[in-house]
Amino acid sequence: DAKTTQPNSMESNEEEPVxxxxxxxxxxxxxxxxxxxxxxxxxxxYVIHGLTSNVNNRMASLxxxxxxxxxxxxxxxxxxxxxxxxxxxxxxxxxxxGAGTRLTVKP
Amino acid sequence: xxxxxxxxxxxxxxxGKDVELRCDPISGHTALYWYRQSLGQGxxxxxxxxxxxxxxxxxxxxDRFSAERTGGSVxxxxxxxxxxxxxxxxxxxxxxxxxxxxxxxxxGPGTRLTVL
Numbered sequence: 630d631a632k633t634t635q636p637n638s639m640e641s642n643e644e645e646p647v648x649x650x651x652x653x654x655x656x657x658x659x660x661x662x663x664x665x666x667x668x669x670x671x672x673x674x675y676v677i678h679g680l681t682s683n684v685n686n687r688m689a690s691l692x693x694x695x696x697x698x699x700x701x702x703x704x705x706x707x708x709x710x711x712x713x714x715x716x717x718x719x720x721x722x723x724x725x726x727g728a729g730t731r732l733t734v735k736p
Numbered sequence: 737x738x739x740x741x742x743x744x745x746x747x748x749x750x751x752g753k754d755v756e757l758r759c760d761p762i763s764g765h766t767a768l769y770w771y772r773q774s775l776g777q778g779x780x781x782x783x784x785x786x787x788x789x790x791x792x793x794x795x796x797x798x799d800r801f802s803a804e805r806t807g808g809s810v811x812x813x814x815x816x817x818x819x820x821x822x823x824x825x826x827x828x829x830x831x832x833x834x835x836x837x838x839x840x841x842x843x844g845p846g847t848r849l850t851v852l
Contacts, residue, residue, distance in 0.1 A: 663840065665841075667779075671845075672827050672829075672843035672844060672845055672846050673779065673827075673829075673841075673843050674843065675840040675841065675842070678840065714778070716778075716779075720839075724769065724781070724784075724829075724841060725781045725795075726771070726778055726779040726781070727778065728778040729778055
């Protein structure tokens with residue numbers, strides 16, 4: 630059973646920021662929030678993860694709600710290469726992917 | 737360093753035959769996962785190995801599916817009496833330790849299985 634809820638699809642314009650939401654209302658205190666993405670015809674790749682504080686890396690930023698029941702993956706300037714399915718996962722040993730959000734980036 | 741490797745990259749088989757899919761995780765990674773992905777679908781968890789612990793087999797869809805992990809390294813996923821609905825990309829991933837929930841997974845390129 631998926632522990633996270635994400636929109637099925639989102640669209641963005643190239644070079645604009647994208648905010649990908651994820652709800653995880655049943656999160657436990659030790660669950661890390663992980664984001665992966667899957668480009669067409671490739672295996673998933675790690676994007677970012679966090680526990681309580683907001684996180685930044687070269688790929689994206691992760692904003693975590695104070696109650697940790699939701700989070701948002703932020704791509705600061707979407708490029709055409711960012712078109713992918715984005716998965717939000719609660720990491721607690723095994724890792725079960727939901728359906729993710731299919732991001733389309735328009736030129 | 738080498739990433740997760742899987743073989744074969746493509747496998748075409750006839751209905752009813754058995755197939756073996758291989759995964760070589762990153763050296764030193766104690767956790768290993770198998771997933772499958774049907775065309776246009778999300779990832780479906782199959783099985784999870786963590787060190788010497790008993791594997792979590794809760795995702796295996798039927799008793800035709802089994803997996804082993806020898807010596808805590810290489811893993812083989814076996815599908816017996818293949819059916820057309822088994823056609824999918826089978827993905828393997830490893831992580832440094834599945835017991836620590838901050839560890840990221842590294843995925844292999846997958847094996848595309850086609851059952852005729």
